[in-house]
Amino acid sequence: MPNLYVALTHYPVVNKSGDIITSAVTNLDLHDISRAAKTYGVKSFYVVTPLKDQQVLAQRIIAHWTAGTGAAYNPARRRALETIKVVDSISDVVEDIRHFEDRYPKTAVTCARRYPSSIGYEKFRSILKTAMPHLLVFGTAWGLAEAFISEADYILDPIMGSTDYNHLSVRTAAGIILDRLLGV
Amino acid sequence: MPNLYVALTHYPVVNKSGDIITSAVTNLDLHDISRAAKTYGVKSFYVVTPLKDQQVLAQRIIAHWTAGTGAAYNPARRRALETIKVVDSISDVVEDIRHFEDRYPKTAVTCARRYPSSIGYEKFRSILKTAMPHLLVFGTAWGLAEAFISEADYILDPIMGSTDYNHLSVRTAAGIILDRLLGV
Numbered sequence: 001m002p003n004l005y006v007a008l009t010h011y012p013v014v015n016k017s018g019d020i021i022t023s024a025v026t027n028l029d030l031h032d033i034s035r036a037a038k039t040y041g042v043k044s045f046y047v048v049t050p051l052k053d054q055q056v057l058a059q060r061i062i063a064h065w066t067a068g069t070g071a072a073y074n075p076a077r078r079r080a081l082e083t084i085k086v087v088d089s090i091s092d093v094v095e096d097i098r099h100f101e102d103r104y105p106k107t108a109v110t111c112a113r114r115y116p117s118s119i120g121y122e123k124f125r126s127i128l129k130t131a132m133p134h135l136l137v138f139g140t141a142w143g144l145a146e147a148f149i150s151e152a153d154y155i156l157d158p159i160m161g162s163t164d165y166n167h168l169s170v171r172t173a174a175g176i177i178l179d180r181l182l183g184v
Numbered sequence: 185m186p187n188l189y190v191a192l193t194h195y196p197v198v199n200k201s202g203d204i205i206t207s208a209v210t211n212l213d214l215h216d217i218s219r220a221a222k223t224y225g226v227k228s229f230y231v232v233t234p235l236k237d238q239q240v241l242a243q244r245i246i247a248h249w250t251a252g253t254g255a256a257y258n259p260a261r262r263r264a265l266e267t268i269k270v271v272d273s274i275s276d277v278v279e280d281i282r283h284f285e286d287r288y289p290k291t292a293v294t295c296a297r298r299y300p301s302s303i304g305y306e307k308f309r310s311i312l313k314t315a316m317p318h319l320l321v322f323g324t325a326w327g328l329a330e331a332f333i334s335e336a337d338y339i340l341d342p343i344m345g346s347t348d349y350n351h352l353s354v355r356t357a358a359g360i361i362l363d364r365l366l367g368v
Contacts, residue, residue: 001346002346016257016258028212028353028355031353032352032353032355032356035349035351035352035353035356036345036352036356038347038349038351039343039344039345039347039349039350039351039352040345040346040347041345041346041347073200074200076349076351077351079349080349080351159223159363159367160223160367160368161220161223161224161225161362161363161366161367161368162185162186162224162225162366162368163222163223163224163225165219165222165223165260165263165264166223167219167222167223167260167261167264168216168219168220168223168359169212169215169216169219169355171212171216171353171355171356171359172216172219172220172355172356172358172359173359174356175352175355175356175357175359175360176359176360176363176367178345179343179345179360179363179364180363180367182345182346183343183344183345183360183364184344184345184346
């Protein structure tokens with residue numbers, strides 16, 4: 001099994017104009033990405049927001065499906081959503097992983113823009129075959145803030161199809177990237 | 185460019201108990217799958233429902249992003265959503281493609297269950313390299329009705345990750361399947 005963690009962060013991300021913002025939590029991001037994480041054997045899926053009301057919202061969605069009526073109605077969804085941890089910051093994610101693994105993870109980020117230093121999926125797929133813990137961070141809104149991207153250990157190539165259109169939702173991009181890295 | 189069409193159908197699909205139902209249109213299915221379709225060069229994305237009120241709902245969502253305030257706010261989303269055609273039935277989809285292509289498409293379906301006759305993604309990827317039009321049909325709710333699946337020309341293998349969990353959302357599954365078939 002891969003030693004991979006995934007985080008979806010709502011800060012620091014940029015809006016359409018490139019300003020750094022905190023975005024709102026989207027219900028279906030939690031559902032879709034937790035289900036993909038569960039499918040591909042991701043160890044934990046962190047939902048990152050510094051806003052307390054947004055943390056409460058995320059926890060309410062998760063509780064409905066893990067302890068509420070949703071849990072009995074749809075056990076498969078419970079198994080996915082119970083992999084979610086809601087935290088304040090990426091620093092908290094990294095500390096949580098260190099606590100669990102006894103070492104810090106290497107971080108990888110994704111971006112719709114191409115960077116000179118970005119690496120391909122085959123390469124990162126082989127890196128993941130080592131026992132080293134890795135954290136893959138997805139940004140919401142118009143993507144991760146530049147300063148955050150430049151601090152990551154790895155930047156993954158943008159996902160391109162057979163056209164020049166690259167505006168996938170983060171839900172779809174996360175699924176495709178996990179499939180490229182861990183699909184059989 | 186591939187000669188591929190995609191349909192998301194809300195009938196005939198099954199509910200949790202296996203009964204044939206008509207499911208409700210989900211806003212983000214339209215967004216996410218149209219954006220993936222645009223990324224991978226799909227010719228048209230059909231949203232299929234026999235329910236008139238659901239057709240009106242789908243058209244309202246599309247109009248907001250293709251002609252309403254959303255179109256000016258987010259042109260990338262406009263380009264995706266304008267590939268959508270809302271129709272009554274899969275028969276209408278097939279006739280629309282025949283009208284455009286001067287021949288009927290071959291149909292392919294996807295299912296979370298494995299069928300003895302299902303084919304892999306590499307095989308269908310090579311089939312798509314021919315000029316023949318193909319229609320890939322995704323089901324909502326608990327998946328396409330059995331009778332519909334058995335009539336398709338091809339059944340694709342279920343998407344499996346590194347676990348036995350296979351409960352991806354249709355949005356995520358559509359993205360992963362298009363990437364496996366048409367990704368570069």
